[in-house]
Structures are given as C-alpha cells and as structure tokens.
Amino acid sequence: MPKNYTYTDAGVNRAQRHESKKALASLKETYKHIGFGGIMRLPYGNLFPIDDNTFLDLEIEGVGTKVLIAELADKHDTIGVDAVAMVVNDVIRSGAKPLALADNIHAVASEPKLVNAWLKGIIAGAEESLCPVVNGETGDVAEIIRGIKPNSGFDMVVSCVGKVEKQNVITGEGIKPGDPIIGLPSSGVHSNGITLVRKILFKQWGGKYEATDIPQGLEREVALEVLEPTKIYVQPLLKLAREVKIKGAVHITGDSYTKFNNLANYSPGIGFRFDNFNPHPIFGLIQKTAAELGYTITDEEMFKTFNMGWGFGIIVDKTDIDKAMNTLEQDSVKPQRIGKVTDKERVVEIKHGEKRLILT
Incomplete structure (x- = not known):
C-alpha cells in the first residue's frame, strides 16, 4: 500500500465509479413509459409523477461492506437499521414521506437465528421511520456470497418508496450565498x-x-x-x-x-x-x-x-x-x-x- 492511503487504495476507485455512472444515461430510454408528465430531476435523484400534483421517490440502498463487520463481531441485530436508514434518509432529501419498504437479503444460508437478527434491525429502522415493510426476499446463494465465517456471509439491500406533493418538493433551487x-x-x-x-x-x-x-x-x-x-x-x-x-x-x-x-x-x-x-x-x-x-x-x-x-x-x-x-x-x-x-x-x-x- 502507498504511504498516502486513500479510499481508492482501499479498493473503492472514485474516478472509476464516476466514469461508470455515465452509463446511467441509457436509462432515460425507459422514461417514455411514465404515464403522467415527465421525470422531475433533482440534485440527488429523480421523482416520477403518479398524477398532476403527486410524485413518488423510489430509492434503493445497501450497507456495503459493513455487513462484514457484523459477521466478524457476530452481531447481526443492528445492521438492518443501517440498511433502512441509508434508504429512508435518501428518500427524505426530496421532501418525500417514506410510504413502504422492501428488503432483499442474499446469504450463504438462511439460518433462522441470523434471519431473525437481520429482521430485528430492519423492523427497528422501519419503526423509527414510521414506515411499513411490505415485501422482501431472502435468497440462499452460497456460490455468490462467501463471507468470512462458515454459513454466515450475507448482503443486505433495502428499497423505499416515498410520496411528495409537487409544491413541497425540495428542489435545490433558490439557494443563495449567505444561506x-x-x-x-x-x-x-x-x-x-x-x-x-x-x-x-x-x-x-x-x-x-x-x-x-x-x-x-x-x-x-x-x-x-x-x-x-x-x-x-x-x-x-x-x-x-x-x-x-x-x-x-x-x-x-x-x-x-x-x-x-x-x-x-x-x-x-x-x-x-x-x-x-x-x-x-x-x-x-x-x-x-x-x-x-x-x-x-x-x-x-x-x-x-x-x-x-x-x-x-x-x-x-x-x-x-x-x-x-x-x-x-x-x-x-x-x-x-x-x-x-x-x-x-x-x-x-x-x-x-x-x-x-x-x-x-
């Protein structure tokens, strides 16, 4: 490792990630399927309309390699809070109120004790967000997920949809020096x-x-x-x-x-x-x-x-x-x-x- 140690040296290449994000422009081809008006572009994502005055904010987030720390410490009952927090905190940037959550957990094996612990955290995060968990999936994918201990490796992703009225959207506009x-x-x-x-x-x-x-x-x-x-x-x-x-x-x-x-x-x-x-x-x-x-x-x-x-x-x-x-x-x-x-x-x-x- 070099003497000056950066996030890139640790394995997360910011420049490469920025370049990869250019591919997201191709998703605009799908916008033609929106039924009411067009996408509202915001500083940190897009909203899509469901009627003339109401927009939905749909976000999806994970907790990255923090799952490895949970596995290392054999403490699995709070990582779900992180997963919920990451996504609901993204939703509220637009002013949207979180309406529903869905979780996706991929694991080496869906061992009941671990699943219960993972869900405990997700439930705690949902309660604090005043938002129900309405769907989810747990997949056993041992050939993909390895982990650092036998049968305990996992990844966790949570999605959330929120709703905001047009007049209440936090647009990022009108910010002035001195604010x-x-x-x-x-x-x-x-x-x-x-x-x-x-x-x-x-x-x-x-x-x-x-x-x-x-x-x-x-x-x-x-x-x-x-x-x-x-x-x-x-x-x-x-x-x-x-x-x-x-x-x-x-x-x-x-x-x-x-x-x-x-x-x-x-x-x-x-x-x-x-x-x-x-x-x-x-x-x-x-x-x-x-x-x-x-x-x-x-x-x-x-x-x-x-x-x-x-x-x-x-x-x-x-x-x-x-x-x-x-x-x-x-x-x-x-x-x-x-x-x-x-x-x-x-x-x-x-x-x-x-x-x-x-x-x-």
Whole structure:
C-alpha cells in the first residue's frame, strides 16, 4: 500500500465509479413509459409523477461492506437499521414521506437465528421511520456470497418508496450565498468508508486491531463502535419541512462534503464553507492508526470519505434559521449551524481548528 492511503487504495476507485455512472444515461430510454408528465430531476435523484400534483421517490440502498463487520463481531441485530436508514434518509432529501419498504437479503444460508437478527434491525429502522415493510426476499446463494465465517456471509439491500406533493418538493433551487447550513449529528461512521475502515482498523483485513479490542479513546470494542447504527432523520426532517421552506437537503454519505456541489447544478454560482466540526473519536482513531501502520490518510481524504460528525445537512433561508433551529431542537436531534453557502462557485471549504482545506 502507498504511504498516502486513500479510499481508492482501499479498493473503492472514485474516478472509476464516476466514469461508470455515465452509463446511467441509457436509462432515460425507459422514461417514455411514465404515464403522467415527465421525470422531475433533482440534485440527488429523480421523482416520477403518479398524477398532476403527486410524485413518488423510489430509492434503493445497501450497507456495503459493513455487513462484514457484523459477521466478524457476530452481531447481526443492528445492521438492518443501517440498511433502512441509508434508504429512508435518501428518500427524505426530496421532501418525500417514506410510504413502504422492501428488503432483499442474499446469504450463504438462511439460518433462522441470523434471519431473525437481520429482521430485528430492519423492523427497528422501519419503526423509527414510521414506515411499513411490505415485501422482501431472502435468497440462499452460497456460490455468490462467501463471507468470512462458515454459513454466515450475507448482503443486505433495502428499497423505499416515498410520496411528495409537487409544491413541497425540495428542489435545490433558490439557494443563495449567505444561506446557513444546519447539521444533524451522525452516530459515528454510519455506513460509508467502511472498506477503508476495515483495512486500517481490523487485523482480519491487514489492520491493527482484533474486533474485541478497545483502543485508547474508545469506550467499547472497536467492532461495536463501527457497527453503531446509522441515524435515521425522517421524523425531524419532515417536521421541519412543514414549518419552513427547505432549500436543500443532503444525506452526507459517499463523497461526503463534496456532495453539496450537486446543489450548484440547481442554484448556479454557489459554493460551501463548513466550519463547525467535533468528530467522533473513531475518526481520529482511523487517522492515528493509519499513521502507526506507516500510511497517511490526509485531512482532505477524511472529509471526502467520512461524515466527520454530521450525518445530514439542511439549507434554509437565513430569515428562517431561528425557526428551523427551534423546530429541530424540539425533536432532540441537537442541530447546529455548521457552515454557510458562499459565492465561490463549486468550492467546498473546510475549516477544522487551525486547518483550512479545499475539497476537490
């Protein structure tokens, strides 16, 4: 491994993924089958109409290699929360209310104890999202799924459909320099950057620790710290949307703070400055452990890969900031102002302590 260690070095090639996404343009050929009007394009996905005033937001998400940590720790009862969180947090970016969930689990073997544990997490996530699980499938595909222990390998994907009225869609339009950015705290790593985490922190993949080790700075086993479920933001976000106009909503996942630049496609001429960070100890541990192994994970790489303490970003007009903060505080989500919109087009600035970073 090179001294400067990146997500690409860990096995997730951002440039290749970006190039591959160009193939998605071919899906436009299928849009002709929509019965009412056309697709509404948004910063982070598309809505499709079911009548003149109502749109559906259909999303599908997985938890990536976090399933391997669940398998390593033999703790399977929370990974379903992550799967639900990843998809419902994507649905609410458009202002849509989650209506229904469906799960797909592929496993080496559908061992009853494991299936019960997986579903326990999915149910917990669904309850918190106020959304029913109406369908699902569990497939035994031992020739495809290998895993790291006998008969316990699996993959988990959840889809969700949400509904939003046309006048309530969060479009990403009308964002102006000076608009504040509100952050909703994350619970930790969530479900992104796990490939890098695994290869730095866990001996199983060439890192430093056993799953049951408690590194300095943590208060529990390292595997349990990484497995802390992804936070679900459905209820506070939808409540806020009823009280103020939300200009932009960002689920801070893959590509982290650079994702905000998608909003510049809908509000041209804007950039973003973030200046309020208090990352969980796990993030410092990742950088520190990498250094102990002889690698360097730069600050830029950390802010491009991980949420660094904020799981969801909300942009409102500066005249609405007090009402927005008061509304969110009533739901005990501990919101904070984490930055503001600037006039530096597509420039993402990070201020963390004495550090000043520009993300590209």
